[in-house]
Amino acid sequence: MQVDLRVQRFDPERDSKPHWERYTVQSEPMDRVLDLLHRVKWEADGSLTFRRSCAHGVCGSDAMMINGRNRLACKIRVDQLGRKISVAPLPGMKVIKDLVVDMDEFFAKYRSVMPYLMADDEPPVNAERHQSVHERERYDDTTKCILCAACTSSCPSFWAQPEYVGPAAIVNAHRFVFDSRDDHAYERLQILADQDGVWRCRTIFNCVDACPRGINITRAILEVNGAIGERGR
Amino acid sequence: MSAAATAAQTPVHEYQAVIVGAGGAGLWAALELARNGVKAAVLTKLYPTRSHTGAAQGGICAALGNLEEDKPEWHMYDTIKGGDYLVDQDAAEILAQEAVETVYALEHMGLPFNRTPDGKIDQRRFGGHTRNFGEAPVKRACYAADRTGHMILQTLYQQCIKHGVEFFDEYHVVDVLIEGGVTRGVVGYCIADGSLHVFRAGAVMFATGGFGRMFKITSNAFSLTGDGCALAYRRGVPLEDMEFFQFHPTGIVGIGILLSEAARGEGGILRNDSGERFMERYAPTMLDLAPRDLVSRAIYMEIREGRGIGGKDYVHLDLTHLGKKVIDEKLPDITEFARVYQGIEPITQPVPIQPTAHYAMGGIPTNVEARVVFDEKNTVLPGLYAAGECACVSVHGANRLGTNSLLDILVFGRRAGRAMTEDVRASNGELPELPAAPAEPVRGEIEAIRTRSRGENAQHIRVELAAAMMDDCGVFRTTQTLMDMTRRLRDLGARYANVAVKDSGRIFNTELLEAREVGYLLDCAEATVAAALARTESRGGHFREDFPERNDTDWLKHSLAYRAEGGPDLKYKPVTITKFQPKPRTY
Secondary structure (H helix, E strand, O other), rough: OEEEEEEOOOOOOOOOOEEEEEEEEOOOOOHHHHHHHHHHHHHHHOOOOOOOOOOOOOOOOOOOEEEEEEOOOOOHHHOOOOOOEEOOOOOOOOOEOEEEEOOOOHHHHHHOOOOOOOHHHOOOOOOOOOOHHHHHHHHHHHOOOOOOOOOHHOOHHHHHOOOOOOOOOOHHHHHHHHHOOOHHHHHHHHOOOOOHHHOOOOOOOOHHHOOOOOOHHHHHHHHHHHHHHHHHH | OOOHHHHHOOEEEEEEEEEEOOHHHHHHHHHHHHOOOOOEEEEEOOHHHOOOOHHHHHHHEOOOOOHHHHHOOHHHHHOOOOOOOOOOOHHHHHHHHHHHHHHHHHHOOOOOOOEOOOOEEEEEEEEEEEEEEOOOEEEEEEOOOOOOHHHHHHHHHHHHHHOOOOOEEEEEEEEEEEEEEEEEEEEEEOOOOOEEEEEEEEEEEOOOOOOOHHOOOOOOOOOOOOOOHHHHHHOOOOOOOOOOEEEEEEEOOOOOOOOOOOOHOOOOOOOOOOOOOOOHHOOOOOOHOOOOHHHHHHHHHHOOOOOOHHOOOOEEEEEOOOOOOHHHHHHHHHHHHHHHHOOOOOOOOOOOEEEEEEEOOOEEEEEEOHHHHHHOOOEEEEEEEEEOOEEOOOOOOOOOOOOOHHHHHHHHHHHHHHHHHHHHHOOOOOOOOOOOOOOHHHHHHHHHHOOOOOOOOOHHHHHHHHHHHHHOOOOOOOOOHHHHHHHHHHHHHHHHHEEEEOOOOOOOOOHHHHHHHHHHHHHHHHHHHHHHHHOOOOOOEEOOOEEEOOOHHOOOEEEEEEEEOOEEEEEEEEEEOOOOOOOOOOO
């Protein structure tokens, strides 16, 4: 089958603003959008620029807006989209070139929530800390995050207030706030209780739709919100 | 702009240590340096969390004995036998011993392992891992669902943030500076603006991963193009045991995405067209959990004899008897891969699979301190270190056991960090002198591609290379196929010399970098094919149909391929054997 592929292009060395280009691409129904982009890049126009690495939805490089929704190009198939496919960079992010956006701010916000285990006790010598199956289950969902930025850049609150820490950073705070081995939830909750923290969430659920890992992000945000009420202030 | 003017403007960064690559090996080494107060930088052509360590699924083995009796010595034995006795046994002993403290250290860093009912780290079975020297499968693999690698990568990156490790994200390393037998630094290409940067350092570590992209069907990321191996090879470092490449039995048909061995560890069964559990005929004790080289060959034998599904080139991985609960809790990601990429529901349908190029046992030769060695006597090349898939210690010998790659990157990544700390301290912080105009040779290479107006499309060369390697240097090899491949590589190399790109820009020119990467793949393929042609025996992942038996009299030795005009020079060095004498390998 033939797919009518429209891609938003922007070359900072030539263009003053982005424009759309159309490509007619031969495709199979089970092809991924990444396959189409590669076909264009390798056969028609080598300058088409996008990030990608693992090509099966675990590295988080190729998040982009596909037919109006944030998706990983390697995880969405042509038969899920139809014969007309449009691809644009993640919304609300500064575009560097074509589908490549600036990730620096995104990672800075991730780092701002102290996304690492802080345990006060000395770990046991030559043994693991114990954690029950139930305690482990408590934060399982938010350990799946691959930091692709699909959620944060789908969030209208983030578009309106770029200072908003965003769903991805909250998800990664949640992963430690609810880990029974961690002793410093309080510091993270204080950071997220800031005016650019969890209060900016309007439970619009775009993030849940965007997450390629199926994380229930809005629930995680609400749980962090609840934890601030209980122990964060 | 004249070359001299550009050279004068090249930024020079000074660090005690520079690490290239931010997967498990690079990150743990960086962590070790940060904890020891060594000024270090990590360069990665991706973002650290995009590294392919994150794609590892099934687990990391360590003889914790949380569910049943286990001992590091059994793990050591399995590793050696699994590697068809080409393993250096001193290295395998370290791997198995340090596995235990490594897994505990990961847990202490916060890794969310699955747990037993009493709160300990849960463990499951994996291919080739046995109790009491081969008696029966043992539960040795520690895991976090089927995203163990993801959790390892995330946990180590989190710790690097905590310890203030300095990263240069999206810097593609394009040269390693070695002069007068001493390592002096690297040249990095800043992807964001196309500028070259010199990193002067007393210690340089390669942790750049594998080169599975030289094969058509592969589980490897697009970024796994053998950069570190090829750069070292171009600077006179040999590549060790390149003829040993692992094909993982269970890849998604046509695209090679991996379905973890954990699927068989949890009880999954391989079946042919008639529904027969064919592994009963090939490995009566270990069955579906025999090592990967044996299982991949068995699948190909079934296909060759017309017992593939519908007579085609694949067989079935059957999980339907495991039930929804086990599948959802223990294998959620891989069953989603089957749904997304094949439209198959593994709870009710068998999954079509075929072997996929997965792992390079060979690479840059190192000793057990992760110091790079360059000759038959294991002489150290001062200032250069390597760990992980790009290195060859050798703990995997002729065939790697499942989970031992995650273990390898961590154990030897940490050892690299310690060795670099030691050497940096011994140097009193003095950095080696840089060669004159250090970035200019590689600038010339890059500019030649960037500015050539007409020429070959690098991607066409890559596609031809990958298809031919799959057919002629894959699971089965003969003198004829390898000689054909040698000729073809010469032709592809000549065409590569005339590669051109359409994108002549400097900002985020991924076309240019992909063209460079094809050059690295060609170098790795050249070493692989030469070593495979020379080795007239079958061992582990290297199977010669014209020499189907293992031959310890002539070939119990490591190969070393040195770059040379007219094809690689091959030398050999002995295998270190300590506790386990080579025996016939049955499962």
